[in-house]
Amino acid sequence: MKNDFRSEADSMGQMQVPADAYYGAQTARAVENFPISNLRFPRQFIRAIGLIKKHAAATNTALSLLPKNISDAIQKAAQEVIEGKLDAQFVVDIFQTGSGTSTNMNANEVIANRAAEILGGKRGDKSVHPNDHVNRCQSSNDVNGRRNHIVA
Numbered sequence: 001m002k003n004d005f006r007s008e009a010d011s012m013g014q015m016q017v018p019a020d021a022y023y024g025a026q027t028a029r030a031v032e033n034f035p036i037s038n039l040r041f042p043r044q045f046i047r048a049i050g051l052i053k054k055h056a057a058a059t060n061t062a063l064s065l066l067p068k069n070i071s072d073a074i075q076k077a078a079q080e081v082i083e084g085k086l087d088a089q090f091v092v093d094i095f096q097t098g099s100g101t102s103t104n105m106n107a108n109e110v111i112a113n114r115a116a117e118i119l120g121g122k123r124g125d126k127s128v129h130p131n132d133h134v135n136r137c138q139s140s141n142d143v144n145g146r147r148n149h150i151v152a
Helices: 025-033 043-062 068-082 101-118 130-134 140-151
Strands: 005-010 013-018
Touching (some): 013 025, 025 101, 101 130, 101 140
16 A cells, blocks of 8 residues: 655654655645645745745855755756746645745755755655755745745
8 A cells, every 4th residue: 555645854843744745844834833724825926936946056056055966956946846847836825924934945845855856866855955955045034035026
Protein backbone atom coordinates (compact mmCIF):
# COMPACT_ATOMS: atom_id res chain seq x y z
CA MET A 1 0.00 0.00 0.00
CA LYS A 2 1.36 3.41 -0.99
CA ASN A 3 2.16 5.85 1.81
CA ASP A 4 0.16 9.03 1.20
CA PHE A 5 2.27 11.12 3.61
CA ARG A 6 5.89 11.76 4.48
CA SER A 7 7.14 12.94 7.84
CA GLU A 8 9.08 16.20 7.90
CA ALA A 9 10.58 18.09 10.81
CA ASP A 10 11.21 21.75 11.47
CA SER A 11 12.14 23.71 14.60
CA MET A 12 8.67 23.03 16.05
CA GLY A 13 8.69 19.26 15.52
CA GLN A 14 7.35 16.62 13.18
CA MET A 15 4.53 17.15 10.69
CA GLN A 16 2.83 14.84 8.25
CA VAL A 17 2.98 16.28 4.73
CA PRO A 18 1.21 14.85 1.67
CA ALA A 19 3.75 12.64 -0.10
CA ASP A 20 3.25 14.39 -3.44
CA ALA A 21 3.53 17.93 -2.00
CA TYR A 22 6.50 20.14 -2.74
CA TYR A 23 5.82 22.14 0.42
CA GLY A 24 7.04 20.96 3.81
CA ALA A 25 6.43 21.02 7.56
CA GLN A 26 6.10 24.78 8.05
CA THR A 27 3.57 25.10 5.25
CA ALA A 28 1.57 22.12 6.55
CA ARG A 29 1.56 23.73 10.00
CA ALA A 30 0.42 27.09 8.56
CA VAL A 31 -2.45 25.38 6.73
CA GLU A 32 -3.45 23.83 10.05
CA ASN A 33 -3.07 27.07 12.03
CA PHE A 34 -4.70 29.53 9.60
CA PRO A 35 -7.83 27.91 8.12
CA ILE A 36 -9.48 31.31 7.81
CA SER A 37 -10.94 32.04 4.38
CA ASN A 38 -9.96 29.35 1.84
CA LEU A 39 -8.60 32.23 -0.27
CA ARG A 40 -5.18 31.71 -1.89
CA PHE A 41 -2.76 34.18 -3.41
CA PRO A 42 -3.36 35.09 -7.07
CA ARG A 43 -1.09 34.00 -9.93
CA GLN A 44 0.60 37.43 -10.17
CA PHE A 45 1.53 37.29 -6.49
CA ILE A 46 3.03 33.79 -6.77
CA ARG A 47 4.92 34.84 -9.90
CA ALA A 48 6.43 37.79 -8.02
CA ILE A 49 7.71 35.62 -5.18
CA GLY A 50 9.28 33.30 -7.77
CA LEU A 51 11.10 36.27 -9.31
CA ILE A 52 12.42 37.32 -5.91
CA LYS A 53 13.70 33.84 -5.04
CA LYS A 54 15.28 33.34 -8.48
CA HIS A 55 17.20 36.61 -8.41
CA ALA A 56 18.15 36.24 -4.74
CA ALA A 57 19.79 32.89 -5.58
CA ALA A 58 21.72 34.47 -8.48
CA THR A 59 22.83 37.36 -6.28
CA ASN A 60 23.89 35.08 -3.43
CA THR A 61 26.01 33.06 -5.85
CA ALA A 62 27.61 36.21 -7.26
CA LEU A 63 28.50 37.15 -3.67
CA SER A 64 29.95 33.65 -3.05
CA LEU A 65 27.26 32.94 -0.45
CA LEU A 66 25.62 30.03 -2.28
CA PRO A 67 27.21 27.17 -4.27
CA LYS A 68 26.58 27.46 -8.01
CA ASN A 69 24.98 24.01 -8.41
CA ILE A 70 22.45 24.74 -5.65
CA SER A 71 21.83 28.23 -7.02
CA ASP A 72 21.23 26.89 -10.52
CA ALA A 73 18.71 24.35 -9.19
CA ILE A 74 16.95 27.02 -7.11
CA GLN A 75 16.78 29.31 -10.13
CA LYS A 76 15.28 26.51 -12.27
CA ALA A 77 12.71 25.69 -9.56
CA ALA A 78 11.90 29.38 -9.10
CA GLN A 79 11.42 29.68 -12.88
CA GLU A 80 8.80 26.93 -12.63
CA VAL A 81 7.07 29.03 -9.95
CA ILE A 82 7.27 32.09 -12.21
CA GLU A 83 5.70 30.10 -15.07
CA GLY A 84 2.84 28.85 -12.87
CA LYS A 85 3.85 25.18 -12.96
CA LEU A 86 3.74 24.89 -9.14
CA ASP A 87 0.76 27.11 -8.30
CA ALA A 88 -1.15 24.23 -6.71
CA GLN A 89 1.63 24.00 -4.08
CA PHE A 90 0.87 27.47 -2.70
CA VAL A 91 -1.73 26.35 -0.18
CA VAL A 92 -1.46 28.90 2.65
CA ASP A 93 -4.50 31.05 3.33
CA ILE A 94 -4.11 34.66 2.22
CA PHE A 95 -4.98 35.73 5.80
CA GLN A 96 -2.12 34.84 8.16
CA THR A 97 0.54 36.54 10.25
CA GLY A 98 1.34 40.17 9.46
CA SER A 99 4.82 39.64 8.06
CA GLY A 100 3.78 36.86 5.68
CA THR A 101 6.19 34.33 7.18
CA SER A 102 3.92 31.45 6.21
CA THR A 103 3.80 32.54 2.57
CA ASN A 104 7.56 33.07 2.48
CA MET A 105 8.18 29.62 3.96
CA ASN A 106 5.66 28.04 1.59
CA ALA A 107 7.71 29.41 -1.31
CA ASN A 108 11.02 28.41 0.28
CA GLU A 109 9.87 24.83 0.85
CA VAL A 110 8.34 24.42 -2.62
CA ILE A 111 11.44 25.77 -4.33
CA ALA A 112 13.85 23.81 -2.09
CA ASN A 113 12.08 20.50 -2.66
CA ARG A 114 11.80 21.03 -6.40
CA ALA A 115 15.46 22.10 -6.55
CA ALA A 116 16.44 18.97 -4.61
CA GLU A 117 14.68 16.88 -7.27
CA ILE A 118 16.46 18.79 -10.04
CA LEU A 119 19.76 17.83 -8.36
CA GLY A 120 18.72 14.18 -8.14
CA GLY A 121 17.44 14.20 -4.56
CA LYS A 122 13.93 13.77 -3.26
CA ARG A 123 11.27 15.87 -1.60
CA GLY A 124 11.96 16.44 2.06
CA ASP A 125 15.63 15.41 2.00
CA LYS A 126 16.86 18.98 2.74
CA SER A 127 19.75 18.66 0.26
CA VAL A 128 18.52 22.10 -0.77
CA HIS A 129 17.45 23.74 2.48
CA PRO A 130 14.45 26.09 2.56
CA ASN A 131 16.10 28.55 4.97
CA ASP A 132 19.83 28.08 4.50
CA HIS A 133 19.73 28.05 0.69
CA VAL A 134 16.46 29.40 -0.77
CA ASN A 135 15.88 32.08 1.89
CA ARG A 136 19.57 33.01 2.23
CA CYS A 137 20.03 36.65 3.33
CA GLN A 138 16.27 37.35 3.25
CA SER A 139 13.54 37.92 5.79
CA SER A 140 9.79 37.57 5.40
CA ASN A 141 9.50 41.34 5.56
CA ASP A 142 12.10 41.71 2.78
CA VAL A 143 10.32 39.23 0.53
CA ASN A 144 6.81 40.50 1.19
CA GLY A 145 7.75 44.17 0.81
CA ARG A 146 9.50 43.56 -2.51
CA ARG A 147 6.76 41.24 -3.67
CA ASN A 148 4.14 43.87 -2.98
CA HIS A 149 6.15 46.41 -4.98
CA ILE A 150 6.48 44.06 -7.96
CA VAL A 151 2.77 43.22 -7.95
CA ALA A 152 1.65 46.85 -7.68
